[in-house]
Amino acid sequence: MEASRDLASLAVPLVGELVAMDDPWDPYRLVDPTGVPVESVSAYLQDMQGAGKPPTTARSYGMDLLRWFRFLWATGVPWEQATRLEARDFSRWLLVAGQPARPHWRSGGAASWTVGGKPYAASVRAHSETVLRGFYDFHIEAGTGRILNPFPLDRSRRGRRDHVHHNPMEPHRRERTGLYRPTVPKRVPRSVPxxxxxxxxxxxxxxxxxxxxxxxxxxxxxxxxxxxxxxxxxxxxxxxxxxxxxxxxxxxxxxxxxxxxxxxxxxxxxxxxxxxxxxxxxxxxxxxxxxxxxxxxxxxxxxxxxxxxxxxxxxxxxxxxxxxxxxxxxxxxxxxxxxxxxxxxxxxxxxxxTPRKEEVIRRVLAHHAEQTRQAAARTAPAPAAGYRAETLNVLFGGQP
Known part of the structure; x- marks a missing residue:
């Protein structure tokens, strides 16, 4: 594989747009910097509509594809010529560069995607990898894209059969995952106290x-x-x-x-x-x-x-x-x-x-307070008048 490009100096302009169309046959359309629709994305979204996906799903997938196409436009690589190198660099870009800083519309400044923004969540990056792998799988099957998917499955599992070591007493897991798909941590849903x-x-x-x-x-x-x-x-x-x-x-x-x-x-x-x-x-x-x-x-x-x-x-x-x-x-x-x-x-x-974080903290603090109270109750009282403390220590095993 070729050496990676210099991502630290790469600026990705926020060009192109996902346009909401007032058309039930074409709810969302991805356009390039000149305003021309991207036909490869339109065909993919139309196929999703044929599969019964709602317009909200088309918008979600379209936003992931918009980020990918902006990266390709900045690097000068056509979408049908993208390789694993571009896929790897794009995954690194999402991880390090983070979300783009958008200037206020009154300032009139040109918006660009540079390093140092708010990091994308792992779930967002994982969803992006899934969408782009599906996008290229669609065009591979249609014969309109690359022969090899730039977002392949994990090399350690590509040659294995799904669920080859599955325990029939346990539910099935998704054992085939993308090579550039990040691990999404399991988080406790955040509620409002x-x-x-x-x-x-x-x-x-x-x-x-x-x-x-x-x-x-x-x-x-x-x-x-x-x-x-x-x-x-x-x-x-x-x-x-x-x-x-x-x-x-x-x-x-x-x-x-x-x-x-x-x-x-x-x-x-x-x-x-x-x-x-x-x-x-x-x-x-x-x-x-x-x-x-x-x-x-x-x-x-x-x-x-x-x-x-x-x-x-x-x-x-x-x-x-x-x-x-x-x-x-x-x-x-x-x-x-x-x-x-x-x-x-x-x-x-x-x-x-799963218990809420606030409730766990409250109960654990109450536990510590109870432990402190019980320790204070177990402290031996002072000896009565007339008894020597050193004698009681020897008799009951105390420390001098």
Missing amino acids: DEEFNEIFARLPSHRDRALVAFYVSTGARASELLSATQGGADPGRQLIAVRKGTGEVQELPSSTDAFVWLRLYQLEMEDSIPRGRRLSLWWTLRAPSRPLTYHAAHRMFERVNVLAGTSATLHALRHTAAYRMAQDSGLPLTDVQFVLGHALLTTTQIYL
Whole structure:
């Protein structure tokens, strides 16, 4: 293999774009720096659509492909001529360079991808490797790309049969992994402690925001799922709210009474500003003209509240908080929690049985305090008047 290029001096301009198209046949399109669609990516995304993948998956895969094509454009290598050398350098680039620094739109400066940004999480890099390996596998099968995939499988497992040493009493594992796929650590889902959640909730500026957060923390819905709710999907009588899952399926989720109280207050407050209709969005912007609330607007709202409260919680952490609260209820079966969260496997829901970090720290500190108290209780009392201390030490084996 050739020597690697000098990545320390490589600047990757943030050129090209993943464009959201108002077209159900072509929801997302990757364009090059001149605005011309990248046909190889369009064919891959169309194949994904034919396999029934939702537009959100096309966007996620498109962003990974955009990072890869920006790297290739900076190095001057066409995508169909990329080798394992480019794949290796790109994996190193994601690991060391990190996320690109984006200047504010008012500054007018040219954005570029240089070394020293916030590191990408291992899960992001692993997802990128999987997407790019699948992209080249698609073109290899179609006869439109390289003969060899620049993102190969791990050399130590390529020649082996899958699950050759599998124990039939244990579940199957994914034994074939990519050569440049990083190891993703198993992390405990981050939830919001009760004290921190109360501080955040007290800082929410409007009834709409309180209703949103109350629904998030009681239904366990994802941020985008709750924003898909329509006015006809909210049923206060049955305490149910209908959301659209990523698969397109509509699911009714039970919620708390407080959430519906805040929702009603929000509707009364915005009654003259929000268009009415059972199929219209349930959540709208507070500023005129009213528009359906988007994920990025809700995310920015929660960021501002975190700054005021001095916390660092995320909207997705509210889903973990709801899952922890439901899983810790002894009267609620774990299979019910699995259904509400929409997990395909019960093993995914079982991660919420792991104790929270805050609770572990509190119990261990209480343990240390109890040990200190018991040690103090075991300390021998001072001898009564008239007894010599050295004599008692000899008699009972004490230290002089």
